Every structure is written in structure tokens, then in C-alpha cells.
Amino acid sequence: MFWIDLTQQARDIRKAFGQFSSSKTQVCNTLKPVEIEFDAQEDVLEATQSVDFDKGDVIIKKSGIYLVIAGPQIAKLRGARNRWIDFWLRVNNVDLPNSNVRRVLTDSQEKDVIPMNAVCPLNRGDTLNIMMAAETEGEGIGIEALQPDGEPTIPSIILTLVQLD
Amino acid sequence: MSSSLSAKKQIHKSLLTKTLLVFFIFVSSTFFIHMSFGATGERDASCHVLEISEHCDLSGIGHLVYGDLIVGGVLALFFHHLAHKNQVRIDKIISSNEDHRLKRKDFAVFHLKSQVTAMLFNLGRIKKTAEFYNAAVKSDYHPLTLEEKERTWKIRTLNERIKFEEEKLGRLLDVVRSTLVGAQDVLEPEVVMQTDGVITFVGEMVIEEQQDGMMEFVKYAVSKKKVLYLLEKLKSYSATMHTFKKVEENIEKELSASVYPNAT
Numbered sequence: 001m002f003w004i005d006l007t008q009q010a011r012d013i014r015k016a017f018g019q020f021s022s023s024k025t026q027v028c029n030t031l032k033p034v035e036i037e038f039d040a041q042e043d044v045l046e047a048t049q050s051v052d053f054d055k056g057d058v059i060i061k062k063s064g065i066y067l068v069i070a071g072p073q074i075a076k077l078r079g080a081r082n083r084w085i086d087f088w089l090r091v092n093n094v095d096l097p098n099s100n101v102r103r104v105l106t107d108s109q110e111k112d113v114i115p116m117n118a119v120c121p122l123n124r125g126d127t128l129n130i131m132m133a134a135e136t137e138g139e140g141i142g143i144e145a146l147q148p149d150g151e152p153t154i155p156s157i158i159l160t161l162v163q164l165d
Numbered sequence: 166m167s168s169s170l171s172a173k174k175q176i177h178k179s180l181l182t183k184t185l186l187v188f189f190i191f192v193s194s195t196f197f198i199h200m201s202f203g204a205t206g207e208r209d210a211s212c213h214v215l216e217i218s219e220h221c222d223l224s225g226i227g228h229l230v231y232g233d234l235i236v237g238g239v240l241a242l243f244f245h246h247l248a249h250k251n252q253v254r255i256d257k258i259i260s261s262n263e264d265h266r267l268k269r270k271d272f273a274v275f276h277l278k279s280q281v282t283a284m285l286f287n288l289g290r291i292k293k294t295a296e297f298y299n300a301a302v303k304s305d306y307h308p309l310t311l312e313e314k315e316r317t318w319k320i321r322t323l324n325e326r327i328k329f330e331e332e333k334l335g336r337l338l339d340v341v342r343s344t345l346v347g348a349q350d351v352l353e354p355e356v357v358m359q360t361d362g363v364i365t366f367v368g369e370m371v372i373e374e375q376q377d378g379m380m381e382f383v384k385y386a387v388s389k390k391k392v393l394y395l396l397e398k399l400k401s402y403s404a405t406m407h408t409f410k411k412v413e414e415n416i417e418k419e420l421s422a423s424v425y426p427n428a429t
Contacts, residue, residue, distance in 0.1 A: 057387045061394075063355055092362040093369035123359040125394030127366060127387055 016062040016163040018042075018051030021155035027077065027142030028085070028134035035090075036072070036130040036143065036157055051161055058128040063121075064163040070116040070130050072157045076105040077140025085141050089118055090129040096120060105141060119164065130159060190239055193232075266351050267407050273348030277360065278399040280341045284367065285392045287337060288385065291330045295372060295380040298323040302378050327372055327380065338368050353409060356398060363395045 019042040028034050035056035050061040060066070072087055088100040096118060103114045122128065134141035143156035212221035215230060223231070301319040305312075342364055349357050367388050373381045401410040 052390075054387050054390075057384065059387065059390060063359070092366040094365055121358070123355060123362055124398065125359055125391040126362050127391065 016050035016060070016064065016066075016161075018053075018058070018161045020053055020058060020159045020161075022143070022157050023145050023153055023155055025075075025142065025144045025156055026132075027140045028132060029137055031133070031137055033131045033133045034142075036132055038157070038159065040155075050163075056129050058159065058161065060122045060126045060128065061124055062163060063123045065165045066120060066122050067162045067164055068116075068118045068120065068128065068159070069161075070157060070159045071113045072116075072130070072132070072143045073111065073113050073145070073154055074103055074105065075111050075140075075142070075144035076108050077144075078108060079136075079139035080107045081139075082106050083135040083139060083141055085132060085134045087114065087116055087130065087132050089116070089120075090131050091120065091122065092126055093129075095131070108140075111144070111146075128161075130157065186243055190236065190243065193236055193239065269348060270351040270407055271404050273344060273352060274399055274402045276344050277341065277348075278396070278402075280337060280344060281360075281363075281392060281396050281399060284334065284337050284341065285389070285396065287330060287334050288367070288389060288392065291327060291334065291372065292382050292385050294323055294326050294330060295382050298327060299379045331372060334367070338364050356409065359395055359398060363391050366391055 020038040021040050021042070022036065022038050024037070024039060026034070026036060037056040038053050038058070041053055052059040052061060068089060070087070070089075074085055076083065082104050083106075084102050084104045086100055086102045089096040099116065099118050101114050101116050103112060105112075116130075132142065145156040146154040148154065209221055212218070212224075214224045215227045217223060217227070217231075298320065301316060301323060304316055306316070307313045341360065345352075345357060345360050345364070370382075370384055370388055373383055375381055398409060402408070403410065
């Protein structure tokens, strides 16, 4: 009875949302912008979900204003020089203005999460991508997925989308 | 020719009516004003200042009041007539503009629908041609044989075909964009934005040649999905109501059809 009520309540909520993550380490092997790919979507009361994904493309199914929050787990595999890495949003293959964030990494011991957030209008069928670009291509700069003992997986990125209106 | 003549006749007629009306107002107003100021003060004391009867002369004030009433009434009627006429004309213009707007909207949606369908067809052709091209590249290499001649011909022809289809897609996108620009004042902003998003996305797509010589139509599945969403929106347009129906309801159906195979 409890579950039936919960599902009913969830169906009454008409706002779209979605949470995506990646359990793969992705590094910048080129100096060109790289699209971050996802491999999992959290299945929270699936009836209310209205955001889809295909590798790196997050596809919006309901028009509205969206709050986008992404947390890439950045890392550097080799080298000891300061190198920057940038992350930004792209909508319909066009970069979203003022959405870029930068972090400088020195060595492979450094691990950090840099939050990205944006509010943007998205229409049904729009695609959203999280892009990254690094200063150099040979030092394994990118996002890293970790598997600590006795703890949940640390995904290389977590992306959350919530429809505001 | 005959219509311009009748229009001229009508203009003359209305001018004559207006001139006569103005002349009548001028004469009547000046007459009553003169009468009122020219009225003598020798009146019976028992007569009221505004009294109208056989044994009482009309007083100066009476002339003024009654004169003003008539002139005011005539003027009010005249202005009311003009205002009504103008209002009718304005209503006609508004209604014809609205009809025109709806016709443009219908036309734009109809054209967008056919152009987007053509775009979808073109995307499919590119994808299929790229597959044929890849199959030809993958096929066995036989030097100096008839099979090799055919293989080379296939690769060359299909490569040209892909380029031709790409150019065609570019032209189609231009046509959709110009239709959108021409109709953006009559279409809903949501539809304009969605169409613009599809054009931008498809316009940025590339057919990449891989290191192994294969052609890859990058993001074909996503672009097809986007185009289908747009088509779904355009198909929801009702030519009788001139509005788009809500299509969000279909999400539930899509969800029940398990479109999240990768969900954890």
C-alpha cells in the first residue's frame, strides 16, 4: 500500500529530473575539447524521469528551465608540472556562455571535485554535453573513477538536472 | 480600372457628405449664437428664462442653451458616426490581419513539417550510404581483377554520393532556417527555439573518416531522435485550432516501453 501511494505521488510530480554518472576514467588524449560520456542513469521512480542519454549526449524530453549541476572528479595520471583543465557546458553543439570552470593540477596525488552549475532554458529534444579540455595531452589529465574498499564507487562525474519551472 | 473609378466616386460622395455636414453645423451654430446674443431683453416678467410658448419670446440664455443643445447633439451624432465608422474599419483591419497571421502560421508549420521530414529522410540516406561505403571498403581486395575494379568504383561513387547528400542536407537546413526566420513572428517561441536547436545540432554534425578508412556518421542516433521530437511537435499542430497540442504526455508511453536500457 505504501509503495502504491509513493508511486502515485511521484506520478503527480510533473517536473523533469535526471541524474547521470560515469564509472569510467576519461582522459584528454587531444588538445581539442573532449565530450564526457556517461554510462549510468540513476533510476529514481522512473515514471517521473523525462531526461534521456546516449553516451555523452543528455537529451531533454520536457521543455523548461533547468538547473544543471555537475561534479567531475579530476585527476592527473603522470607528470609534476602545473597543468590546467577546463570544464564547460554545451547545448545543441554550441558552447554555453559563461559556463567554464578551471582547475590547475600539479601531480598524480592531487584529486578534487570541481562543481559546475548553470541555469538554462532547454527545449524538448535539446542535447546537453559536458565538455573538458586540458593544457596538454600526454599527462593523463581528465576525470577519474575510483573504487575504494568497502565504499561505493566514486564515479568520474555526477551530473544532476532538475527542471525548475 | 472600374474598381478605381468606383473608389473615386465613393471618395467624392463621402467628401460631399462631409462638406455638407460641416456647412450645416457651421450655419446652425452661428445662427443660434447670433440669435442668442441678438435677443432683446423686452420680455414678459412672468415668462421663465427657458420658457418656450406663444406669448413669451425666447430669452438670450434660452437661445444659447437650446442652440448649444442642438449643435452639441448634431456634433455628437457626427463624431459618433465617424468614430463608429473608424472602429468598423479598424476591426476589419484587425480581423484580416489575424486571418493573415493564421494563414502564415499554417503555411509555416506545413512547410516546416515537410522540410523536417525531408531532413530526416536525408539523414537516413547519409547513414545508409555510409554503411554501403564501409561495406565496400571492408570487402576483399583483389588486385588487377574485375572485382577490384567494381570495388574501387563503388568506393568512389559512394564517397561522392555521401558528399552530395551532405551538401543537400546543408541546403535543406538553410531552407528550414529561412522558413523559421520568415515565420518566427507567428510561431510559438518554444517551437522556434526547438527548431533552431535541431538546425544548430544537425548543422554541426560531421561524417568522419576514421583511420581505417571507414566513414562514421557521428551522433546519427541523437540527431534522429531530435528530428523525431520536432516532427512530433509539428504533427501535433491543429489547422482548425491553429495551436500545438501538448506532447509531453507521450513521455509516459515512452517510459513504459523501457527506453532506459542502461539504467542502474
